[in-house]
Amino acid sequence: MSLAASTPPSPEWLVSDGRVTVPEALEAMAARAAAIRAGTAGEAVWLVEHPPSYTAGTSARAEGLLDARFPTFDAGRGGQWTYHGPGQRTGYVMLDLMRRHGTIPARDVRAYVHGLEEWLIRALDRFNVRAERREGRVGLWVADPSTGGESKIAAIGVRVTRWVSWHGVALNVDPDLSHFGGIVPCGISEHGVTSLHALGIPATMEEADSALMASWGEVFGD
Template sequence: MAQLKRLEGLADYESTWQAMKTFTENRLPDTENQIWQVEHPPVYTLGQAGKPEHVLNPGKIPVVRCNRGGQVTYHGPGQVVIYPLINLHRANMFVKEYVTALEDAIIHTLNDYGISQACRKDGAPGVYVPMENGELAKIAALGVKVSRGCTYHGLAINVDMDLSPFDGINPCGYAQLKTVDMKTVGVQASWQEVADKVSGYLMDVFA
């Protein structure tokens, strides 16, 4: 099983990251898995191998270099962030299978809201939706860290947020990549409802 934990309010990114890291470093083989629901204040995060040139115009938004995989992304109010702290050995999963499970949970969640064309994109982790011009726009991002077979960091789903900060970066390292939220594609949903729905799918996977 996994324990669900909601971090109240807008949780500071760096202190949340440190808390995940500490939990992972101190967990024992039988420590219960946890799934954290988080909403962050505005912040750009640059992955461990992220290239600073993908940060184009951060303005007053802080940029934090962290130890997850991937390039640069943005977190802010109105975005559901889920951090699964999972023992992959107990789940009998390799990292690739774990990433697929995260994407599946996002796609199932979006499908439940009528976003039926949510899909993957080859070579670009995350979940995308087709726009009217046929291009794919990113609606959810992934960034994972695995230490001693245990995961932290996780996924982010854009629900109802100010999308303009994405213009200050090459999202996930892709120039001109359009980013959307659920509201953009016509879905009105509460933050908590979306957080609980995607968490529920993950709880089922890691039960």
């Protein structure tokens, strides 16, 4: 699979039909990121669904994998263990961080991650879901009426190579939440995982994509 393209308006939105394996995604992202740095391709946001998979970030520990019921992969991104699978929209964001993007200054990885969080917060707000950051916890969190506590609805894990970003975000639209039981998601065991459907919002993947696309310019200005 190749994501190479002539330089398009920034960013190019790519939506894959079917399911993309994690190795295919890693190979395609690495190639696109290298092309962006070389100036032979433009920036891109790539929306995919994966087959059921567990991915390990650079901080992942062996004890975080509780039950290897699905294929596992070393993703090379930041963070710990993450589940990917059908019903989850993974957004791979490939930007040239040498330049400013809307509210995000150049060469500021912390601000970039904050921008990804804000993008998801604004997208979820379109479904009347209030997602929030939590100090010391990766991802975005919502009140969970089924537990009376908080649960994670979206994960974030990034990698930056020569100031080009790759990897990105994972939004739970309607995945099988039991699949998260094979890992300690992002190293956090004391809180659960939820989705739009589990919150009573029967959004389609297309509706989730529309919310992500509509919210992008509010943060990244493209």
